[in-house]
Amino acid sequence: MRALGRLAQVCRWLRRFTSCDLLWRRIARASLNSGFTRLGTDLMASVPVKERVKVSQNWRLGRCREGILLKWRCSQMPWMQLEGDSLYISQANFILAYHFRPDGASLNRRPLGVFAGHDEDVCHFVLANSHIISAGGDGKIGVHKIHSTFTVKYSAHEQEVNCVDCRGGIIVSGSRDRTAKVWPLASGRLGQCLHTIQTEDRVWSIAISPILSSFVTGTACCGHFSPLRIWDLNSGQLMMHLGSDFPPGAGVLDVMYESPSTLLSCGYDTYVRYWDLRASVRKCVMEWEEPHDSTLYCLQTDGNHLLATGSSYYGVVRLWDRRQRACLHAFPLTSTPLSSPVYCLRFTTKHLYAALSYNLHVLDFQNP
Template sequence: MTDTLHLDILPYEVLLTIFDYCDAFDLVRLSEVCKRFYEIVRSDAVWIKKSRGLLVTNQVSERFRKRCNPVLLSPRSMWLVSYNWQYGRYERKTLISNKVKAMPWLQMTNDTLWWSGSKLLYGVKRSSKYCKDKVNVDIKYNNCFYNNICGADICKFVLCGNFIISGHSNGDIQYWLDKSHKGYPSVVKILRCVHSCDIDGIDATSQNIISGSVDGMIKIQKNVDIEEDNFDKNEISIDFMDKIDRVQSLVIDPTGTQFAVGSSGTTIIPPLHLINIETLIRYTMFDEKRYPWKHGAGILDMVWDNPQTLLTCGYDTFVRKWDLRTEKCVSSWADPNDSALYCISSDYQYSIITGTQHACAAVLWDQRMCNFVQLYFINSQTFPLRSPIYSLRFDSSQLYCALDRHLVKLNFSGQSCQRNNYKQFLINYCN
């Protein structure tokens, strides 16, 4: 009589190969079979291969890791958090509520979330407690750092080194010193009347500050030492008033050699332009011959996925992916509610999240798929919100959405979050 063979006596490497064919739910069941299976399933070796293609949690890009809190997730935790993103399992919390409506803007680092609305600037401190063996991310929000500006509304702002550089509705640009470790930001420099009207696009590198206003004016200034008094001698003014209508978005590429400008698209000139910072040559790469632009298909927000790839969104209700090497739109995704897209954010790999004009909806996209992955409706029974999502930012486990009166956070790191699978609801409704 031969001895009975048992699966649990196989070599470790053989079991790992077998477990690679199992999905996550089967692995959880296998961990309950015996002590050896439990120890193998709890190890990172089983989950590393499964975590490589995950959405949101796959922190390949260094730019994305700089805004993540916690900075790194274990492979097993990556799968669980990614599952929560895809199936709408999250906890909702309102961080800021205002009585006055505004058109806010967000920027984020791994330790601070910055929010502007009207004349106010908030810095929300982020801290986390993280356990490697299980998802236990506790983001704490300390008292908001608050500063009231004696001037015009903040339209857009950007983080650059230790400074926050903001563009205002009266054309001023202000330098704020990031003193978040002390509890507040403070204005250290004001550039008066850089533009004559609202600055709706602004970005900066260590060398340059580039801004664009609603009258079509674009200005490039050297980002010199903050102690210098004379900024005018470093200013280069590019006047596109006769060729480009209202500037609505502006972003510098990761190499700092060129920048993209998005306009309202209400003229015969296409709304997407590239400008070389050194030569100041403007190149309307995506003209009518290369892409059939519709009238009014303005670009409201953009993000560089990498130096060769630009993502845009706007009034035409599409997310578009532009390849600068082929000078073509290589992919596009239509909003499921046929809504204008006000903002866009990326993890610089597969994941994209957009904020829509209607229904307080944020949409998760996978660049490898044709359809959207999930919908997140930011409104709740307590706050029946109808505001657009004007700006949003996300890291591996948190999504922040800026509405006209509220700043809302969705936390996807919990193990017992309520499931809100709005994608399935939408599919069932349409059928």
């Protein structure tokens, strides 16, 4: 009887220990895509940590259920963004907003809104300050208020605007015309260019620093300089080149800041590179190579250990654990007759969304 009593005490202690939120938080910070950043910030406070740890195991093991959310008849180069329970995706010269159903793995078929204004296809867009800032093949930038009919477009570049970003009331744009430009978002000053930067190369990607002091451009790498350069946001002056060993044509198709001093890039040379400006501007501190020598069109990170990339062949999405060199899992989303790049991808703690030429895919890691 005494032994049974001690066993009961131990069982009660273990139950209390395993239900301790602090324990699960420690496990979650070491897990993949649990909603915690490297700094320990919790981005998903409304979701129980224990549940997130369970789902993160599915990410680590590659257990998911694939589905198709949207289809379209003509080949597109779509871009998308997530905000709350809404998804925004470009199709030709429109941007459509859809509402997620509660499961997160399906959409209400009727769009919440349709945002138009470009004469040619939308190349890129971002969400900022209740606005959609769009870049078009017509050389124009569009500014749309999400919850009203307000829409303004203005001529920004001589050729297509390939990329755009917006933070703190400032818009930056990059174009095939070999310039990057800085614009105010304030309604009374829309279309008034603050700076024009001669990049001497086609600009494919652009991102503003979180502290609004600078921005980075990713270019086609057709000149005798690095395709990654950082510019002062206030003066438009060149601050630094990143890297020194890019081969010709190693254009940067996607770039993103993780913090004011760290950023990620990917592109035609098949590498994802992690840069830490505090350590070196001449060499990245970590890199991951696409194993099938495919161009990398896009990347996303959970701000901690998980990295996802989209490849140019067969719609392959790859998951990486940044603590390892080798790819964790690969998900080919198209077959040979309909081979397509992954033009854009986004993910939450439970789902990954990938936009290809003919459809929008979802990988459901909550209900594999």
